[in-house]
Amino acid sequence: MFHPGESHFTTRKARDFSGIDTWVFDLDNTLYPSDARVWPQVDERITLYVMQLYGLDGISARALQKYFYHRYGTTLKALMVEDRVDPHDFLDFAHDIDHSTIKLDEALGAAIERLPGRKLILTNGSRRHAERVADKLGILDHFEDVFDIAAADFVPKPERVTYERFLDRHGVDPQRSALFEDISRNLVVPHDLGMATVLVVPPIPDPFRERFEQEAVQEPHIDHITSDLAGFLQTCVLADAATKTG
Structure with missing residues (x-):
């Protein structure tokens, strides 16, 4: 069980990260912390x-x-x-917002850079918003592309067709990919399609978001939970990958 104060949790039947060659990240409230005030x-x-x-x-x-x-x-x-x-x-x-509150995240950038394979952003927001935020975080150059709401024909996650369009557009094999998301319901379809799933939750409740959007729910469609994305990538994902390849 994921307890307050813990950083990471892996379910007993979770998929590991061996064989993963495509890493997919949601943007908002996933790639940046709540104190970025985006x-x-x-x-x-x-x-x-x-x-x-x-x-x-x-x-x-x-x-x-x-x-x-x-x-x-x-x-x-x-x-x-x-x-x-x-x-x-x-x-x-x-998306006409002040980006000065977003800080460079060197630890996250280093971890994403080391991930073996392709990296993509899948967002319900716009490409311009994703690129501006990722650039401020210092991670934009590590991503191959952004699949935004326009690319999804304005059909948002968690609709199944959105994930199918994303996989088809970028030639992604869901069995060899992992998705990092901040909202549990957005991981149901990806898990069903065969993706490894990681729920990213805030270390402390964010008063600007609804409770259901940030709960560390433990459901069959969630393989891993973390409140420290950079740390999870370093200590769990990369360590796991090194063990499987070494």
């Missing part, structure tokens, strides 16, 4: 967009935004369905 800014911008679109006060817009999120999976999908909002306009607005 997501709270994006979340606030989404609320502001809803306020302006519907002429609502902040509290009402926030409530509508969360209703959309729970019903459709993302606010963007809801706005496209309900009001035919231009997704590019929405994404440009939502």
Whole structure:
């Protein structure tokens, strides 16, 4: 069982990382820590967009935004369905944030660089947002490409078709790949497709996110849990890979 204060947990039936040659990472709340304050800014911008679109006060817009999120999976999908909002306009607005709070993460960069094989980002956000954040973290050059929400034809995770499009677009064999994600439900389909799954949770609860989004749930579709991504890559993934190849 994953206990508070622990950094890593591996289930008894977890897939190990032998044979993995493609490493796939979600972006938001996975590749950066909560103190980077990236997501709270994006979340606030989404609320502001809803306020302006519907002429609502902040509290009402926030409530509508969360209703959309729970019903459709993302606010963007809801706005496209309900009001035919231009997704590019929405994404440009939502991701117009201050990036100065993001710190260079040398440990994470070193760990990702050492991973054997390909590295890709799979995000419900935009390519521009992913590239700007990854660049500030100092890890952008380690990734081959970004598969964003536009590449997914604006169908967000956890929809199965999104993962299938990603795998097809990049020629990824799910049996030889691992996915790192911060939301448990986004790992159900990848696990079903054969990917090794890693749930990344914050070391302490993030008040800007909903509880279900950051719970260290132990379900059959989750192989590993970590609250320290760089440390997990160094001590678990790379050590495991070295053992299997050495």
